[in-house]
Structure formats: structure tokens, C-alpha cells
Amino acid sequence: QVLERSRDVVDDVSVSLRLWDTFGDHHKDRRFAYGRSDVVVLCFSIANPNSLHHVKTMWYPEIKHFCPRAPVILVGCQLDLRYADLEAVNRARRPLARPIKPNEILPPEKGREVAKELGIPYYETSVVAQFGVKDVFDNAIRAALISRRHLQFWKSHLRNVQRPLLQAPFLPPKPPPPIIIVPDPPSNNExxxxxxxxxxxxxxxxxxxxxxxxxxxxxxxxxxxxxxxxxxxxxxxxxxxxxxxxxxxxxVAVTAAAERMLHQEERHHGRDFLLRAASFDICESTEEAGSGQRKPCLRASTSDGILRGxxxxxxxxxxxxxxxxxxxxxxxxxxxxxxxxxxxxxxxxxxxxxxxxxxxxxxxxxxxxxxxxxxxxxxxxxxxxxxxxxxxxxxxxxxxxxxxxxxxxxxxxxxxxxxxxxxxxxxxxxxxxxKGTFSDVTFVLDDGAISAHKPLLISSCDWMAAMFGGPFVESSTNEVALPHTSKSCMRAVLEYLYT
CATH class of the missing domain: 3.30.710.10 (Potassium Channel Kv1.1; Chain A)
Structure with a gap:
């Protein structure tokens, strides 16, 4: 059954793929693992920068020493860790295992840079995500067949063998939807x-x-x-x-014209109005509230247009x-x-x-x-x-x-x-x-203006409370300009703050 699973067809060429792993720390015996190899797949972990460093300093020189003519494929493993939740991964690992740090995750450019320096193809795989495993074996077989074609160029079945293909980019898993927490409306004891x-x-x-x-x-x-x-x-x-x-x-009982001038004087503090000559009558109809004494008041004659009372x-x-x-x-x-x-x-x-x-x-x-x-x-x-x-x-x-x-x-x-x-x-x-009823402030927007109410805004928004209650210009004015804001957006914000 193992022999049946080892058979494969790549570019119309039937092959039998046999895997042989190295001996790890047995330095003296490891040379026997390279014997009669057709292709060498050199792997490193993208979550361990030291493993990529050892590719150049240790493993590749050793491979070329024992297998000088065998093609080499560089493979970055554990691709899923690049997009995984490292906190959850570290919790699931063994208690004494060294935690994986985010700054240790290698980008794909690092692996391609080393592969380009060594002149070998580069692939990335993830067993967890089931990505790139077949690409590695198919292209490793292609590299071995290309190397054999150089020696056995007369064999016609090797003519259609392609060089190792480029790997399709990895599509990161769809991130989980963000957790949107709508704050509860203010409680009744606000x-x-x-x-x-x-x-x-x-x-x-x-x-x-x-x-x-x-x-x-x-x-x-x-x-x-x-x-x-x-x-x-x-x-x-x-x-x-x-x-x-x-x-x-x-x-003082004043005429409508005099009242309008009083309004104007309130807007322009410090300005004195000239008084026209006027005759005043004593108005005996006014009484002080709460007492029986009559209080005289000044009443301008109809000939007087302006009165400063x-x-x-x-x-x-x-x-x-x-x-x-x-x-x-x-x-x-x-x-x-x-x-x-x-x-x-x-x-x-x-x-x-x-x-x-x-x-x-x-x-x-x-x-x-x-x-x-x-x-x-x-x-x-x-x-x-x-x-x-x-x-x-x-x-x-x-x-x-x-x-x-x-x-x-x-x-x-x-x-x-x-x-x-x-x-x-x-x-x-x-x-x-x-309707803008009882409004005391107007927001001037790009496409118009909206009337609002300072007390409601102060009690529902810290930003509004700071603006209208702090030492800002907006606290003493009835118009507030909000550039780059539309009426529809501002109305939606106000309705949310109000309700």
C-alpha cells in the first residue's frame, strides 16, 4: 500500500517518489542519508529565523558536499503561523515549549531572498492549511527529471517535463467578523x-x-x-x-422703534446713542408689586423716536x-x-x-x-x-x-x-x-445647517461637553462649523446622541 501511494504522474512521466529523512543530530551518520538522492528538499520554519540562517551556513553547504549534482528545493514550513493567533497557538503548545513571538515570523521576502542567493526554487507550505504540499512534491519531481534529462537527453519521454513552476500566492483565511459591541443606552439613573x-x-x-x-x-x-x-x-x-x-x-414703556434700538445697543456694547429732545409724562398707573405705593415711570411722547431709558x-x-x-x-x-x-x-x-x-x-x-x-x-x-x-x-x-x-x-x-x-x-x-424647536446652536455643514441643543449634547457626549463647557470658542457662540461633514451624517449622529 505504501508503494502504491508513492507512484505519481508529473508532466506525463510516471515516477515513484521515495522519501528519506536526515538523521538530525547524528552528524557522523547523516552522510548516509544523502546517498543516491535525486533531489533534496531543504526545509525551514518561517517562525524560527535561526532555521533560515542555518540554511545558508550549515545545511546547503553540507548538501552540496555530499550531493554536488542533486537539485535543491527550499521550502518554508508552518505558513499558517503567519496569519494565526499566536496567543492561542502558544496556549495550545506544551508548557515548556518556547513561545512564538510575532517579531519572529518571517515574511516571504526573506525566504525568496535566500533562495535567490543560492539559485534554487522557493516554496511555502502549511499542513494545517493544506497549502503547497502537492506543489512541493510535484516541483521536486520536476527538478529531479530536469536534472536527469541533462544526463539522458536522448529519452523522449523527458522532453515535455517543465521546470519547477511558480507557486500560486497563499490566500489568507477569511478573518472572523469584528465583534461589534453597541453600547447600551444610558441607564435610567444616568x-x-x-x-x-x-x-x-x-x-x-x-x-x-x-x-x-x-x-x-x-x-x-x-x-x-x-x-x-x-x-x-x-x-x-x-x-x-x-x-x-x-x-x-x-x-420704562418704550415704542417699537426704541426697543429695536435697544436691541442694537445690546449687540454693540460701549456705543452711546444720542437722545433726541423729548417730553416725558408721569405715568401714574404703575404700582409697585406687593405694595400700595404708586411708582412713577417715564413715558416718551409719540414725537420721540429713540429713548434711552x-x-x-x-x-x-x-x-x-x-x-x-x-x-x-x-x-x-x-x-x-x-x-x-x-x-x-x-x-x-x-x-x-x-x-x-x-x-x-x-x-x-x-x-x-x-x-x-x-x-x-x-x-x-x-x-x-x-x-x-x-x-x-x-x-x-x-x-x-x-x-x-x-x-x-x-x-x-x-x-x-x-x-x-x-x-x-x-x-x-x-x-x-x-423641527429645530428650542435649539440653541447651529452646526454649519458642507451642504447646509442643522439646529441642535447644547444641553442634550453635553449630557450624552464627552466631546460635546468639553467643546461647549470648556474654554473654547464654541462655548460662547451659536454657530459651530464642522467641515467635511454632510447633513445626513450629522443628523444620524445627533439622533443617536439624543436617543
């Missing part, structure tokens, strides 16, 4: 949105409690969590008569627009737009000031705000009844239900309410992104 309440970065709303306590918040979080706040911030504040405006604390009152800039909300909701008393000082940058910016009802206490109201930002309610809250009262005023019925569950020792049911809260807010956030 601290970042709640942290915006403690560190009011990019705040655009001031909630005033009991006429003296100010809480800074963000339109996008309040409006996407509460329908009442959504309607409040979309309310048209321009339709306000002079009487209600004065009732909200305006010190007192724009600073109680240390803040004059109010811009306002509206009385006592008849609209029990939770709010008024809403106003004014130039207020940012609590972090100490720069003046246009903010919305909402005065809350006097019955709303600061502690429970902060718990309500935390729910509007995170969808969570702490079971250990003390003033649950006050929280339920505020939730009733703001029409946040899910929060009132969570309070009822805690009072009934059924707090475990609040998890489902929190999940529904996040699903509902995700849909509203997508709508605000699509």
Missing part, C-alpha cells in the same frame, strides 16, 4: 442630566420661587418631559398690552417681553424674557424667567425637576405630598402616580413608568431635532 441642574451649563431658563430663589434649567429638558412647559415656552409673548407689561415690573433694575438688565400667567395656569404667575447674567460665564444672555406660584416649595420642586430630567423619583423623599401637589399643578400625572405607588408600598411599579417616560421623551426629542 447622572449627567441631573448634573445639569447642579451645574447649570448652557442654561436658558430661570425658575423663580418665592420671589427670591432662582433655579437655572433648560428648555429642551423641561419641554420634552412636560406638556405644560412645552406650551409655556412656545407661548407668544409679543401680544402683550402696555398695562400688563407695566404690571410685570417694566420701568433705565435698562438696569435690581442689578439686572431691563425686561424685554412678558406675560401674566395667573389665568393660564396655577403653577405659574408670569413669564418674561430678559437679559440675565449666566451663572457660570457671568456674561449677559437672553433668558426666559418664569415665576412660579408661591405655594411651590424649593425642596419638592427640585425633586420634580430631577424627575423631568431623569424620569426618576427617590423613594426616600420626605415631602411626597408636596411633590404630588406640584405634579398636579404642572399636570405631570406620571409623577403623581409614582408618588402614589411609593405611598402604597408599590414602588416597584415605578420602573415601568420610568421606561414609558424615556420612550415618550425620546419621541419628543426626535421631533424637536427635526
Amino acid at each position: 447622572e449627567r442630566p441631573a448634573h445639569l441642574l447642579e451645574d447649570p451649563l448652557c442654561a436658558d431658563v430661570i425658575l423663580v420661587l418665592q420671589e427670591k430663589i432662582k433655579i437655572y434649567a433648560h428648555k429642551i429638558y423641561l419641554s420634552t418631559s412636560s406638556s405644560k412647559f412645552y406650551d409655556l415656552f412656545l407661548m407668544d409673548l409679543s401680544e402683550e398690552d402696555q398695562q400688563s407689561t407695566a404690571g410685570h415690573g417694566f420701568g 433705565n435698562r438696569y433694575e435690581n442689578g439686572e438688565r431691563g425686561l424685554r417681553r412678558g406675560r401674566n400667567l395667573s389665568s393660564w395656569s396655577r403653577a405659574f404667575t408670569s413669564i418674561q424674557e430678559e437679559m440675565a447674567e449666566d451663572p457660570l460665564t457671568y456674561k449677559s444672555k437672553l433668558m426666559v424667567v418664569v415665576k412660579m406660584d408661591a405655594s411651590i416649595q424649593p425642596g419638592p420642586f427640585r425633586a420634580v425637576l430631577k424627575y423631568l430630567y431623569t424620569g426618576e423619583l427617590d423613594e426616600n423623599e420626605r415631602d411626597l405630598m408636596h411633590i404630588a401637589h406640584i405634579a398636579e399643578l404642572l399636570e405631570v400625572f406620571d409623577l403623581r402616580m409614582m408618588v402614589a405607588n411609593i405611598l402604597n408600598n408599590e414602588a416597584f411599579m415605578n420602573q415601568e413608568i420610568t421606561k414609558a417616560f424615556h420612550v415618550r421623551r425620546t419621541n419628543r426629542v426626535k421631533e424637536c431635532l427635526a
